[in-house]
Amino acid sequence: MRRILALFFSIILTGTLAANQNRPTGLPDGARYVAAHRVWVQESASHQIVWYADGTKKSEGDLKQGQRDGVWVFFHANGNKRAEGSYTAGRMTGPWKLYYKSGKLQSEGEYRNGSKQGPWTVYFESGRKKSDGTYAGGLKNGPWTEYYESGAVFFKGIYVADLAHGQWIYYFQNGAFYQGGTYSEDVRTGIWKVCIAPGGPCGEEIMRQNEPPRVSGLPKEQSTPAGKDPMSILDGPAPENREELPPSLQNWNKD
Structure with missing residues (x-):
């Protein structure tokens, strides 16, 4: 029994010494290491600060009855701000801003x-601006617009409970019509018009079983596959460079 107790306390002591040896400089004495999450934490009844293992601050904000309540700020591992906003009884509420690792604003709402x-x-x-639209209960609802980084409109469409629904129109980066038609709960339906290059040639396809639209009468290598949020675009006569496209189009594949 004594040997077991001695071994137990030895393990605790070893772990404590290891944590202290790796303790970043500048942390307050009250900060404790939480190995399961590899973070340092200092917490009182009304405030909490969390640091990454290297001592870089990860988050800070107020607590009320053990839940986040009030203003909170989160940081990337490089020290730049990751997000900021408020909580009420543990739930995010009011205006929030999220940031890229570079510290540049990524989204707000x-x-x-x-x-x-x-x-x-x-x-x-x-x-x-990359996109804008409205949410209801955490789901996209109503008109949404996505843009090329140049500022030109990539698509305009409507979401209902996070599903594409109603009339959608896509554009080439120069503003010319790319494709358009109707969605029904994320499925392309009816007649879709598709142009394989700005200004044409264009054609119409009747959608059946959510098949990707193709321009009738053109050879297969000149047709344009299109998914709900097109992951592919024409390789060939289209003037856009891959780097100029929004992220959703930068990895297009040849048909």
């Missing part, structure tokens, strides 16, 4: 009872 609600805007790291 409001939360209600822990879910995104109302208008939200997403930005490219360059600071230009």
Whole structure:
């Protein structure tokens, strides 16, 4: 029994010494290491600060009855701000901002009872607008627009409970029509018009069983596959460079 107790206390002592040896400079004496999450934590009844293992601050904010309540700020491992906003009884509420690792603004909007609600805007790291639209209960609802980094519109469409629904139109980066038609609960339906290059040639396809639209009468190598949020775009006569496309199009595949 004595040997077991001695071994037990030896393990605790060894772990404590190891933690102290790796303790970053500048941490307050009250900070304790939580090995399961590899973070340092200092917490009182009304406030909490968390650091990454190397001592870089990870988050800080107020507590009420053991839950996040009030203003909170989160940080990337490189020290730049990751997010900032408020909590009420442990739920995100009110205006929030999220940031890229570079510290540039990535998105902003409001939360209600822990879910995104109302208008939200997403930005490219360059600071230009990437998309904007509305949420209801954490789901995309209503008109949404996505942009090329140049500022030109990529698509305009409507979401209902996070599903594409109704009329959608996509554009080439120069503003020319790319494709358009109707969605029904994320499925392309009816007649879709598709142009394989700005200004044409264009054609129409009747959608059946959510098949990707193709321009009738053109050879297969000149047709344009298109998914719900097109992951592919024409390789060939289209003037856009791959780097100029929004992220959703930068990894297109040849048909």
